[in-house]
Amino acid sequence: MADAPPLPDPLPLEFQRPPRWPTPTLDWVAGNQGWEPPSGWTPVPGCSPAPPGWVFWTRSEEGWARFAEENLAPAKRSLWIGVGVFVAGLLLTVLGLAATHNALFLVFVAAIVAGPILTIRAGSRLKEIDDGLLDRVRALAPQYKHTLQRLAYNKYLRSFGPLS
């Protein structure tokens, strides 16, 4: 039976502790990534609930970049391609016209126009993928949490020894 999967290090999301709340352990933070407590939920009795609209999870700088790297790589590549097309078009147009005075180099003005368009599209796609990834983490958080709890419970059962 498999144990719990290794936790990503660093974690992609950081827990924002509401005021006057106890501090969760790292295991809890790792096992509840993206889980939104229902309104009125308190970790311990006697604790005031979180303010309404409280954002519990924010992206960790390093951890989220590493977590989303695989998903964001194509969009980032498109972004750089757009920048490259723009720079190449600019250089070809300016240097070609200056060196040869040939009007054919005006063709590369199209690259100057297309480069920023590609860049803007890739940037919007980047943001869209990033937001979608965060929404997906939030949507899958209960399932992930339940899976981790089930694995830990199986481990707890195994600590009683083999079944007789």
Next chain:
Amino acid sequence: MTPEIAAGILNVPAGASRSEIDKQFRKQARAHHPDLLAGASAETLAAATTEFVRMSTARDVLYGELDRVAALIQKTDAPRPPRAPAAARQAPAQNPAPTSTAAPSGQTGPPSSRAGSTAPGTPGGSPAAAADPRGAEAREPQQQRPAENPQAQFGPRAGWTTRGPDDPYIRRGPVPPPPSPVRRTPMDPRDSRIPRQAPGTPSNPLDPSSFQYPPVQQHPQAPDPQNPAARPNPQYGAPLPLPIDRRRAFVDRRDPDRAGLPYPNDRRRAPADRRDPRNADNFPENRRSPHPDAFYRADPQQELGAPGSEVPPARPRHSTGPQAPSPSQQPDPQSSQQGPPVQPDQRQRPPAHEERRKRPASFVPPGFVPVGSAPTGSMPATTPGVPAPPTVGTVGLPGADPQASPMSFADFVLARDAQAWIPYVENALPPTPPRRAG
């Protein structure tokens, strides 16, 4: 290699142009280039190299043939040298050389009379120029040209034109293209077309004597420890000491498996196996973040929570009930009769798996909450006055009591969540980010 054979090698017609030769050469080079045979056997590579050299030679032969034909055409189609100017042509006429002016035996009249009969009264002018109806403007460039080449007008070669390539006198047409650059031999090592070969391989596979020895790498001069003054200047190639890694060794307090490694994510050292009983001491209860109250270890030889025990009885962290009296505060005549209590640090501690086996059934580590008495981590009760129903599982410690029956999954989840919160203390230091226990 004849041009016909070369054309056959490159599969081009005999009179192929340079572009056709290039096209066929590239086409065949894509099929036979040795660089494309990475990983092939040595025989295949040698055969491909031979074929490539043969193609290069054939191309050079065809290029040379093209150059030769172009030179021939240029020579044939070159404009004929202009007629010598009148002054230059008259000079040999007036002073005829013995060979050129050898008159036929039947000619009786003097040469001067023949010249005078052709153009009387035109001193210094040729009869053609005199008869030219275009006038002086058309004749002028022909008369000015000898001034550029005085050798044609004066000197021993007056009247004759040189046919050298640099003679501006005869160059009338367009400037011929410069001669083709000198092509290196096909196996010139400086030729970038030749694939770079491993050292020691013959540069020309057709010539076994072209074996090249690999360059000998000079070992840096070692300093003499006995004579430091003779140590070579390190600025001139002497061996320098190894670069000092100025990176501070990274100590990850959260993961002891990676502590002390130079990089945070260095996984050169395999993590310890948690299932191995020899590593049980490193993984107490296989918990990665123990509760702050669980830092001390229970003595397995003593009954925990017993009157003679040094360990205080378990008190739930969030329990609101009164704290149980410490065993040290309770007088225990039996323990006083047995002698002074042994310090836990001085005892020989058994391995962790043995320790866990010897734990009594009533062992309740501190910091773990009886689920039935203090429900935590759950939604508040709908009815404020009604407490949560007590659950069967009384102790929320995973794997702490092997002799008891395991708790249900719901109890386990509640107990596990209850340990996951470090209490908030008013006016305390700001909470540090959570870290894994080292």
